[in-house]
Amino acid sequence: MNIATTLCQKPDCLVAQNGHCSLGMDPVEQCPNYAQAATQAETNVEPAPPSESTRVQPIEICSGDVMNIEELAIFSRRHRVRTVSLIGEHKAGKTTLIAAVYAKFCKGPVAGLQFAGSRTLVGFAKRHHLALVDSKRDEPTTPRTSRSEPAAFFHLAVRAEARGRPVHLIISDRSGEAYAAARTDTSLIEDLGELQFAERAVFILDGAKLSCRGQRAAYGRQFKQMIHAFHDNGALANARAIEILATKTDVTLSRPDTDDQTKYLDDYEQRLIAEFHSSGIKVGFHRICALPKSKLSVGYLGLDDVIERWAHPEQSLDVSQKAIPDAARQIDRLMTRW
């Protein structure tokens, strides 16, 4: 269609040829007939389908929430990740620990490491909000996850120097019921896919239960049984480190019989390490407080060390050739001279 001939709706107007409106409008755009036909013509034109080269590929917009195991698999093909699995029964304090780690980095560098990004910031922020008194819940607590819910993975990138290579830390969290069920029915252990990824298996020991006289003996036994069950069924085969984190130290320290409680915990730690050692399992034992709500003066305990152990960049291997004293070959003697 020739746009010039339809620039004005008035058939006798020559505006398209000489630029003068037949109604005498100046500027011509004031004329109600001007450009109407052109606009009409333009709108009637079917847009050409985009060619292969101009078609814009859809881009994935990241929700910022936690990753599932499939998303983690894709993520781990792009980044070298270091995975930590938190294992513990319901209400042991797994999610609160994740919220506390996030909160620490919100305030600045931790253990000489600075925040370098996160693919799951929204997931962290949600847990953190619910773990705080400010969430206006009756009691600060993280949402209860059902046993059938899959593992959730949190990502935290940290680096030791401003331009250093980031360490991509992945922390997994799952419903405590799923772990409790797998302890008693070991056929369920193979469903815990996150353990295949775990470079570090972290068993969360509920310090509050261990300081309760009526519960502590049974709970202490069940806790050990869980580690044995997971280990004996190969779930920890890929883990380079096994660690026990005794949480809620503030509860132990707020009891009237604090000395007795601390002694019980010390003894339990020693017995547990000795027992696993004799079974050929090397475990680390550490104490933390991720939310000092029972005794504020205790404060957050042990979190810097947690981050240091989980995320500190590994020292690169020293591959330089060492000099050999009194070497037989001339080439090796040269090394000694240098």
Ligand SMILES: Nc1nc2c(ncn2[C@@H]2O[C@H](COP(=O)(O)OP(=O)(O)O)[C@@H](O)[C@H]2O)c(=O)[nH]1
């Ligand atoms: N006093 C105290 N309470 C804690 C601590 N860590 C977690 N909790 C509380 O323990 C309860 C269960 O914590 P949560 O993280 O939801 O346990 P999860 O089921 O293992 O994820 C919540 O009420 C938390 O506020 C801690 O270090 N000290």
Ligand SMILES: [Mg+2]
């Ligand atoms: Mg939880």
